[in-house]
Amino acid sequence: MRILNRRHLGDRWPANAVWVGRGTPLGNPFVIGRDGSREEVIARYREWLEARIRDRDPAVLTAMAGLREDSSLVCACAPEPCHAEAIREAWMKHFRDGIVVRPAYHEDGSIPLDGEVFVFGSNLAGRHGAGAAAEASDRFGARRGVGEGYMGEPPRHCYAIPTKDERLAVLPLERIAAAVGRFAGFAASRPALKFFLTRVGCGLAGYRDERIAPLFAGAPLARCSFPRPWRRYLEPRSMAYAGAGARNAPLPVLRRMTRIAQRLEARGYVLRTGGGNDTDSAFEAGCARKEVFLPWPGFNGRVSAFDSVSEEALVVACAVHPAFHRLTAEARLLAGRESHRILGADLRTPADFLVCWTPDGAECEAEIGQETGETALAIALADRWSIPVFNLARADALERLAAWLGVPAG
Structure with missing residues (x-):
């Protein structure tokens, strides 16, 4: 740089x-x-x-x-x-890995295949005789007598996080939290390493997943793979999604947007949209629970509790739009509206995902072109915040959205 x-x-x-x-x-x-x-x-x-x-x-x-x-x-x-x-x-x-980075997940009980550091729960006596600790000793370089820290050599290396003391009594949660903090510090200091975590503290130590998983939120998530049961604790969801799209979307796409909105509302999701015609209206037609962000009161003849753009939202838009200072006052407000569509009324509650349609199928900032149209800013902002984008111009968009939601496709 x-x-x-x-x-x-x-x-x-x-x-x-x-x-x-x-x-x-x-x-x-x-x-x-x-x-x-x-x-x-x-x-x-x-x-x-x-x-x-x-x-x-x-x-x-x-x-x-x-x-x-x-x-x-x-x-x-x-x-x-x-x-x-x-x-x-x-x-x-x-920021090497973006802002809001979602970690990878693996099936509980599996082992790393690509040289990641095997992270396991240990005891301070360094007796690695059972569970994931035995796996670490047999296959990933854990040393007898060492109860905490990094051991071995790539690709057979591991990191021990103590969950029991020298006498194999379970450690209190605050001591485990301190050890997890030390692991997070080590992981941050070694940017070339990736980490494969077992259900540390949730096996022989007996803690529940909801007590342990949140302790790892301070780790470099982009370089960690966690056991799948921890996803709900490491990726809290806002239960809001953004709906957007370019003008002149085909009628079948508009109908699909309405059906998507219906199904997402049934799953408890709130729509965020911009009060525009065509695609915004199509999403809104499918749900009652929605946050309609207007650039100014009365836009498109609409009434909404969210009818103004904050100064902070304009600054966010300025950070994304390549020519923000050359925009008219109205165009700046329209750009600022996208900040709220993606990040929420307070700009601190990012949408869980963006569903959109553009002729070019763009889903990230690097793919934005002239055909992306006015949806470009929403896509770019979502991309910067590591928010998944599902562009309905792509044949597999609905299948990928269903997989992200964890529901059957169709």
Whole structure:
């Protein structure tokens, strides 16, 4: 990730260039002189950025998730020290795998096949004689007498998390939580490793899944595979989905949207839509429970409790739209509406998934083209937040949606 000075670029910016100056979500709010020296201002920015990430600021997270390893950060400082250095550091630390990363899952009792670290529950005596611990000893390099930590060599390696003490008495939950925290720290420090977790603490130690699984929420989820029974605890769902689509969708697609809305409502889902014609109306026709986000009161003659776009939603849209500052006031509000459609009224409750239709079948930011139309921003925002997109222009969209929901297709 390079840092470039806009004064040195002229009109020939690289295709992957991202302006991070003031006026953008990643701009430095601190000014040299007023707020300290250059070094002090950058230090304050680094603290500010970490606080925004920790607090899940939607605009900052959206902007950070839009960066790539080959992005060029453009500022007005380089080669002088610059706040873009803090952006690069934060991206490397927090955003290599996106914002809301859903982990992989495997059948309970299976073993890793691709060199992942085998993570198992142990005792502090390091006696690996039963259950997953015996598997770790036999096949993944667990050493007798070692009750916690990383052992072995790739691809036969493992990590022990103690759930019992030296006398094989079950440890209290707070001590297991502390050990899980140490595992999460180790996993974060080893970005090249992937981890295959057993039902740590839920076998011989006797804890229930709902007590143990949430302890692992702080692990690098993108590099972990968890036992399938833990999914419900590691992926809490908002039970809301976004419905959207390009204009002039074919009539069969509109009818399909209505049927999808009916079935999802029967499963307890709430629709989020934008109060538009065609596709929005088709989704709305299939359900009573819905959140209709309007860009302004009276849009399309509609009445809704969600009839305004927050300033924060506009900043989120600015982080995604490539030419936001050139949009008209009305177009900005329409873009901001998409922030609410995907992230909710508070911008902190992401939809579980997006169902849409565009002629090109785009399902991620990299696939967006001219034919994607006005649905592009919703797709890009969902992609940045690791929200699954099911584009009905693809023949397998309904099958994949059914699999994600865990219901039979059809």
